[in-house]
Amino acid sequence: MSSSDGSAMPTRRHVIGAAGAVACGAALAGCAAGPPGPAVVPPGVKGQVVAKVADVPVGGGMVLTKWKIVIAQPTAGVFKAFSASCPHRGCAVSRPAEGVIRCPCHGSEFDAVSGKCLKGPAEAPLAEFALRVEGDGIVMV
Structure with a gap:
């Protein structure tokens, strides 16, 4: 497929792949920011x-x-x-x-x-x- 100026149009697969890459990058950046939260006590042990x-x-x-x-x-x-x-x-x-x-x-x-x-x-x-x-x-x- 090509546009009126002769350049190739991105395929649906390229657009979805790029969006996925951006989402993953944002998620990883969020994980790296700031100190870790408090540790969660293993199930079944709280109050024991x-x-x-x-x-x-x-x-x-x-x-x-x-x-x-x-x-x-x-x-x-x-x-x-x-x-x-x-x-x-x-x-x-x-x-x-x-x-x-x-x-x-x-x-x-x-x-x-x-x-x-x-x-x-x-x-x-x-x-x-x-x-x-x-x-x-x-x-x-």
């Missing part, structure tokens, strides 16, 4: 007692494989919860020890207080989940 305070050692922690959550107690009475999936490739991290959460797959290390990546190849922190202590139980909020 996931561990007993006595089961989480000071300076260490535990991994709750059922929900892919790691609980740390970096200092006495301070409890933190993070995703137990390494942001690098999704491997399960090990329980916290000496203030560090390690990924056994590729050697990434994360701070047990903040979830911040201390050593790569991971670049992003572990997603943090909110929790509270109720009596002798740790509850996900």
Whole structure:
């Protein structure tokens, strides 16, 4: 097909493809903008007692494989919860020890207080989940 000036008219396929490319670009730009939102607690765990305070050692922690959550107690009475999936490739991290959460797959290390990546190849922190202590139980909020 050609127009009156002799140039080729775009086909419907070209127009739809270009529109799709623009939409994808806009979506990707939106994903890259700004800090990530709050982590969403895995289904079925919100409001549940996931561990007993006595089961989480000071300076260490535990991994709750059922929900892919790691609980740390970096200092006495301070409890933190993070995703137990390494942001690098999704491997399960090990329980916290000496203030560090390690990924056994590729050697990434994360701070047990903040979830911040201390050593790569991971670049992003572990997603943090909110929790509270109720009596002798740790509850996900």
